[in-house]
Amino acid sequence: MIRYAVVGAGWISQTAFIPAVSLLENSVITAIVSGRPERARQLADEHGIEHVYSYEDFDELLSSDLVDAVYIAVPNPLHAIYAIQAAKAGKHVLVEKPIATSLSDADAMISTAKAAGVSLMTSYRLHxxxxxxxxxxxxxxxxxxxxxxxxxxxxxxxxxxxxxxxxxxxxxxxxxxxxxxxxxxxxxxxxxxxxxxxxxxxxxxxxxxxxxxxxxxxxxxxxxxxxxxxxxxxxxxxxxxxxxxxxxxxxxxxxxxxxxxxxxxxxxxxxxxxxxxxxxYDHFAGQVSYFSDCIELGVEPQPCGEEGLAxxxxxxxxxxxxxxxxxxxLSPKKSLPRPSAITLRTIKRAVA
The missing domain is CATH 3.30.360.10 (Dihydrodipicolinate Reductase; domain 2)
Known part of the structure; x- marks a missing residue:
C-alpha cells in the first residue's frame, strides 16, 4: 500500500484525485498539504484523511514516516520547489502538468529524482x-x-x-x-x-x-x-x-x-x-494505481519526467x-516510451 500526501488542495485534488484514490486497494492518502489548513482539515475529515500540514510544515511531513509519495497540484511555478524537496527526502513524486515553468527546473526535478533513487512521473492521466x-x-x-x-x-x-x-x-x-x-x-x-x-x-x-x-x-x-x-x-x-x-x-x-x-x-x-x-473508467484512479504498482515493483513509470520535459x-x-x-x-529528441497496454489501468468510477 503506497501512502500519498496531496500537496495543493484545489479543484483538481478535491474533484478528481482524492475521490479516485478512495477506489484503490494499492494506494491511500494519509496527508493533505495546503495553504489553508482549516479548509484542508474539513476536506480531510470528509475523506477520512488523518493528517493536515501547512506548506511551512512540509519539511516536517517529509521527515516523518507518514507518506511514501506526493501528488503535487500546486500552481505551476511551484511544481519544482515541492517536487525537488520531496525527492531529496526520498519520496516518490507524481506532478501535475506542465511539469515546470522552466527547462532548468524540469531538468533539476529529473536529476534530483534520479540521484535520490525515487520515481518521478508527470501526470498524463490519458496514458x-x-x-x-x-x-x-x-x-x-x-x-x-x-x-x-x-x-x-x-x-x-x-x-x-x-x-x-x-x-x-x-x-x-x-x-x-x-x-x-x-x-x-x-x-x-x-x-x-x-x-x-x-x-x-x-x-x-x-x-x-x-x-x-x-x-x-x-x-x-x-x-x-x-x-x-x-x-x-x-x-x-x-x-x-x-x-x-x-x-x-x-x-x-x-x-x-x-x-x-x-x-x-x-x-x-x-x-x-x-x-x-x-x-x-476513472482516469485518475487508473493513473495512481499504475504509479503505485511501479513504486512497489521498482519499475520506472511512464510517462516519466522526460515526457513532461519534452x-x-x-x-x-x-x-x-x-x-x-x-x-x-525544434531539435530531434530521444525516443520515449509510448502509452500502451502496459500503462493502461481500468478502475470503475464511484457512483455519485
Missing part, C-alpha cells in the same frame, strides 16, 4: 485510459493507413478569477489545455515535432483576458511531412475532440481529453466503419512562435 490506448493502438495497427494529419479543438468558458487566467501561475489556454493536444499529437505520430508556428488572440473587451490570451491556434510539423493543428480557448463554446486523418481512413475521438464523460471513438476506412463507446520544450517554442510571428525549429 492510462482505455479510450486513448485503443485509439493509439488502432493507428499503430494501420487501421487508417499512414497517419498524415491530426486536428484538435479544446475549449470552454473560463470563469473570471480562475487561476488559469493568472499570468503569475503561467496561466493561459496553451499551458493548461493545449498541452493535451501537444502530447496527443506526439503519440499519434510516434515522434516529436521539428517545427511549430502559432497565432494567438487576446480580447480587449473581455476582462478575463487582461494578462493571458483567450485563444491560440498552433501548427506542428512532424518528420516525414506530417502535420498537426490545434485550437484551444478559454473563451469559446465547450468542445473537446480530435481527429486523425490517414491515407486510408479517419479516426475521431469525441470527447477526447476531459475526464468527466466517457470517450467515444469513430473509425472510418474503405474497409470498415467502427463506433466504440468506452466504459467510463512537452515543455514544445510549449516554449509555441510561445516564441506566437510572440514573433515566425516559425520555430
Amino acid at each position: 492510462h485510459d482505455v479510450g486513448t490506448i485503443t485509439a493509439l493502438q488502432a493507428i499503430r495497427e494501420g487501421k487508417i493507413g499512414r497517419p498524415l494529419f491530426m486536428s484538435a479543438t479544446f475549449s470552454f468558458q473560463s470563469e473570471m478569477g480562475n487561476h488559469r487566467l493568472d499570468t503569475e501561475h503561467w496561466g493561459g489556454p496553451l499551458q493548461d489545455i493545449g498541452i493535451y493536444c501537444i502530447n496527443a499529437a506526439r503519440h499519434v505520430f510516434e515522434a516529436d515535432p521539428i517545427a511549430v508556428s502559432a497565432m494567438s488572440t487576446r480580447r480587449k473587451d473581455d476582462p478575463r483576458f487582461g494578462s493571458v490570451d483567450d485563444s491560440i491556434a498552433v501548427t506542428l510539423k512532424f518528420p516525414d511531412d506530417r502535420l498537426a493543428q490545434f485550437y484551444c480557448s478559454f473563451g469559446a463554446y465547450p468542445i473537446d475532440t480530435y481527429q486523425v486523418v490517414g491515407t486510408d481512413g479517419v479516426l475521431t475521438m469525441d470527447p477526447g481529453f476531459r475526464f468527466e464523460h466517457a470517450m467515444t471513438m469513430t473509425l472510418k476506412s474503405s474497409d470498415e466503419s467502427e463506433y466504440v463507446h468506452f466504459p467510463h 512537452d515543455l520544450e514544445i510549449l516554449f517554442a509555441i510561445e516564441r512562435a506566437a510572440a514573433s510571428g515566425l516559425p520555430q525549429k
